[in-house]
Amino acid sequence: MDVLDLARMQFAVTGSLHFLFVVLTLGLAPLVAIMQTLWTFRGDPVHERMTRFWGQIYVINYALGIVTGLVMEFQFGLSWSGLSHYAGDVFGAPLAIETLGAFFLESTFLGLWIFGWHRLPRGLHLACIWIVTLTAYASAFWIMVANSFLQNPAGTVDRGDHLELVDFGALLANPMLTMALPHVVGAALLTGGSVVMGASAYQLFRRTPEQEFFTKSLRLGVVVASVGVVLAVAFGYAQFGPVGEFQPGKFDDKPLAGLGLGFMIMIGSLLQLVVLFFLLPVIRWLPRWRWAHPVVMLMTPLPFLAAILGWLAREAGRQPWLINGRLTVADAMSPGLTSGMVTTSLIAFTAVLGLLAVVDYVLIARVVRRGPAAVALGAGPGPDRERAAALSL
Amino acid sequence: MDILWFGVFAVLLLGYFALEGFDIGLGMLLPVLGRSQEGRDRVVAAMAPFVLAGEVWLVAVAGVLFGVYPRAEGEVLFGLYPLVVSLLVSWIVRDAGLWFRRRLDGRAWRAGWDGAICLGSWGLALSWGTALVALADGMSVTPLGLAGGAVVAAALAFHGWTFVSWRLPGQVTGASRGAGALLASACVAAAPAAVLLAGAAPWLLGHTAPADTLNVLSFMILPLAPLMAGGQVWVWRTFGPRGAADRIPSFF
Ligand code: HEM
Numbered sequence: 001m002d003v004l005d006l007a008r009m010q011f012a013v014t015g016s017l018h019f020l021f022v023v024l025t026l027g028l029a030p031l032v033a034i035m036q037t038l039w040t041f042r043g044d045p046v047h048e049r050m051t052r053f054w055g056q057i058y059v060i061n062y063a064l065g066i067v068t069g070l071v072m073e074f075q076f077g078l079s080w081s082g083l084s085h086y087a088g089d090v091f092g093a094p095l096a097i098e099t100l101g102a103f104f105l106e107s108t109f110l111g112l113w114i115f116g117w118h119r120l121p122r123g124l125h126l127a128c129i130w131i132v133t134l135t136a137y138a139s140a141f142w143i144m145v146a147n148s149f150l151q152n153p154a155g156t157v158d159r160g161d162h163l164e165l166v167d168f169g170a171l172l173a174n175p176m177l178t179m180a181l182p183h184v185v186g187a188a189l190l191t192g193g194s195v196v197m198g199a200s201a202y203q204l205f206r207r208t209p210e211q212e213f214f215t216k217s218l219r220l221g222v223v224v225a226s227v228g229v230v231l232a233v234a235f236g237y238a239q240f241g242p243v244g245e246f247q248p249g250k251f252d253d254k255p256l257a258g259l260g261l262g263f264m265i266m267i268g269s270l271l272q273l274v275v276l277f278f279l280l281p282v283i284r285w286l287p288r289w290r291w292a293h294p295v296v297m298l299m300t301p302l303p304f305l306a307a308i309l310g311w312l313a314r315e316a317g318r319q320p321w322l323i324n325g326r327l328t329v330a331d332a333m334s335p336g337l338t339s340g341m342v343t344t345s346l347i348a349f350t351a352v353l354g355l356l357a358v359v360d361y362v363l364i365a366r367v368v369r370r371g372p373a374a375v376a377l378g379a380g381p382g383p384d385r386e387r388a389a390a391l392s393l
Numbered sequence: 394m395d396i397l398w399f400g401v402f403a404v405l406l407l408g409y410f411a412l413e414g415f416d417i418g419l420g421m422l423l424p425v426l427g428r429s430q431e432g433r434d435r436v437v438a439a440m441a442p443f444v445l446a447g448e449v450w451l452v453a454v455a456g457v458l459f460g461v462y463p464r465a466e467g468e469v470l471f472g473l474y475p476l477v478v479s480l481l482v483s484w485i486v487r488d489a490g491l492w493f494r495r496r497l498d499g500r501a502w503r504a505g506w507d508g509a510i511c512l513g514s515w516g517l518a519l520s521w522g523t524a525l526v527a528l529a530d531g532m533s534v535t536p537l538g539l540a541g542g543a544v545v546a547a548a549l550a551f552h553g554w555t556f557v558s559w560r561l562p563g564q565v566t567g568a569s570r571g572a573g574a575l576l577a578s579a580c581v582a583a584a585p586a587a588v589l590l591a592g593a594a595p596w597l598l599g600h601t602a603p604a605d606t607l608n609v610l611s612f613m614i615l616p617l618a619p620l621m622a623g624g625q626v627w628v629w630r631t632f633g634p635r636g637a638a639d640r641i642p643s644f645f
Contacts, residue, residue, distance in 0.1 A: 059644075060492070060496065063488065063489070063492035063493070066488065067484075067485040067488050067489060069452075070452070070481055070484055070485065071481055071485075073452055073455050073456070074455060074470060074477055074481060076459070076466075076467075076470075077455075077458075077459070077466045077467050077469065077470025077471060077477075078470050078471060078474055078477060078478070079471075080467075081466070081467025081468065081470070081471045082467070083467075084459060084463040084464065084466045084467045085463070085464055085467055088459065088463020088464060088466065088467075088602065089463060089602045089603055089605075089606045090606070091459075091463075092459040092460040092461070092463040092466070092602065092606070093460050093606055093609050093610060095456060095459050095460060096456040096457055096459055096460020096461065096610055096614075097456075097460070097610065097613045097614060098456065099452050099453050099455065099456025099457075100453050100456055100457070100614045100617070100621070101613055101614050101617050103449065103452060103453075103456075104449050104450075104452070104453050104621055105617070105620060105621060105624060107445045107446065107448075107449035107452075108445065108446045108449060108621070108624035108625060108628060109624055110445055111442060111443075111444070111445030111446045111628060112446075112624070112627060112628060112631065114442075114445070114644050115441065115442035115631075115632065115643075115644060116631060117641070118641050119631055119632075119641070120631065164603065164605070165603075165605055165606055165609070166605070168609050334467065334471040336471070337471070337474075341474055341475070344475075344478070345474075345478045348478060348482050349478075349481075349482070352482055352485055352486065353485065356485070356489050359489075359493065363493070363496045363497070366496075366497070376495060376496075376642070376644060377644060379641075379642050380641065381640040381641055381642075
């Protein structure tokens with residue numbers, strides 16, 4: 001592999017890892033926020049326990065979203081300085097707005113939410129998770145604005161050696177964005193719903209004593225996954241319009257892109273069939289149909305797989321361009337980048353992040369297995385209360 | 394507008410060292426300040442609620458670098474490639490230690506991740522020091538850079554020591570420090586970056602993005618500034634020494 005392939009590989013590996021965790025963050029955040037809202041306004045303890053249990057899964061997943069995101073944030077400058085050189089005046093704006101206007105708030109308020117149990121007034125604590133949810137979606141929006149600009153550099157003119165932003169509105173109304181964003185939101189909700197569904201089915205299959213808890217969770221998961229799959233499929237097909245207009249032939253000439261698209265659609269159709277036409281109609285009885293639970297469990301990895309295939313289709317299909325029709329990937333690579341540099345960082349990032357990703361999934365699986373009784377998030381003053389109280393005197 | 398955004402950049406960079414510096418310093422001192430597992434738990438619990446609100450300042454620095462100084466961004470990050478990679482890997486290892494240390498029971502598990510916190514924090518401090526000297530020195534890594542690493546490590550360790558003497562007075566270091574001392578140690582932690590920034594100001598200003606881009610950024614971000622600042626203030630009000638909620642088990 002030459003240095004360009006290595007740099008592309010690094011971006012693909014870290015980007016895919018990042019999205020695996022981000023797609024679940026986006027899917028779970030609104031679910032946790034809704035659970036906590038129900039608890040705050042109705043006061044039913046089962047909703048408090050649901051908030052803490054699914055919230056714990058959400059934050060463990062979030063940890064990997066952050067650390068993989070750090071690499072993404074700095075990677076453009078490391079390997080692709082030609083991009084900021086040619087198009088930084090345009091491409092930098094949505095990324096800067098994302099970090100300051102969305103992620104900065106998300107991280108601050110997530111800290112308040114995680115450590116604020118039993119310290120913040122209930123209403124304000126609830127506000128924190130809603131701010132976290134809204135800013136997570138704002139992040140997704142700005143990242144998709146930046147990505148869509150690469151697919152179709154709307155709102156800009158070429159000034160010889162650099163691109164200039166002339167119409168910010170056109171950047172936001174990019175047709176490559178308007179259909180892709182709801183598609184990604186649908187994918188995220190489908191993923192979040194599937195995880196809640198799959199984990200609940202596992203607990204019910206094991207004849208958990210927490211029947212009420214997982215019955216409610218399973219039903220909520222099915223509903224959210226249904227909304228997600230409808231959005232994902234509808235806006236999936238809707239994307240063919242703008243893609244055909246701005247990147248005709250993107251799936252025909254590049255086998256990898258075509259393959260990704262084909263398998264994504266296969267998985268999408270399968271999930272649509274199962275979720276909408278089997279699980280949703282029988283949602284009332286599903287929690288008690290033990291024979292159906294293994295099917296629900298087996299479905300859990302599919303949305304993750306489809307999401308990675310989707311990005312493969314979108315990004316492999318863009319080659320050889322980094323900015324469609326304007327800047328090639330080869331020209332965007334940092335001049336002077338060597339195979340040695342990229343190989344070292346590729347191995348370091350892949351080894352560290354890969355290992356952490358495995359640990360993270362094992363930890364999530366363990367939370368699912370141990371059930372709501374063993375959750376640390378939001379735990380109140382515990383058995384070691386007296387010792388700690390003595391210390392704080 | 395150029396000056397305004399340079400001010401934002403400076404506040405974010407110096408704010409990072411002031412507000413995240415003590416987390417790094419405490420991570421470095423973790424084996425010294427917490428000789429037993431309980432001792433380390435106490436130190437980590439003291440800094441835990443501040444980490445998410447602190448480390449995000451560096452993400453914001455990178456964002457502004459990309460949005461406001463796009464042509465400097467590639468030059469700086471690529472010019473410091475090995476240092477940026479070691480900074481990122483250290484940061485990742487430190488964060489993983491914090492998030493994972495309490496996720497399984499067992500002393501070996503927790504002690505292992507405490508080691509990761511310490512290692513990652515040292516990596517962060519040394520990478521930063523070396524990078525700041527390299528930036529001042531035309532992007533070359535020299536023996537002087539390693540001395541810079543030592544200076545920054547010492548400054549951050551001092552800031553961490555002061556923070557924990559403020560947050561848990563008399564309990565960890567044996568000393569008690571007030572808010573004034575904490576402010577002073579924050580200035581110490583931010584000083585190396587401030588010196589660099591002062592020197593690099595003309596170069597950076599010469600790389601500013603055009604007015605149209607800055608207008609878009611101002612329009613989108615400045616209205617959110619009160620919420621951003623408000624969130625930070627709220628963190629400090631909630632989790633400061635008077636928040637005294639040590640009875641609640643820490644998540645990290
Ligand atoms: C019948 C179902 C589906 C169809 C017709 C469909 C269609 C598409 C198309 C045409 C693209 C490429 C757009 C481009 O190249 O610019 C795409 C991308 C993508 N798809 Fe799908 N898709 C379907 C199901 C799914 C599912 C189930 C998921 C995940 C749960 C998913 C996740 C993604 C992602 C993450 C992308 C990349 C971002 C984007 O372009 O929106 N898709 N999809």
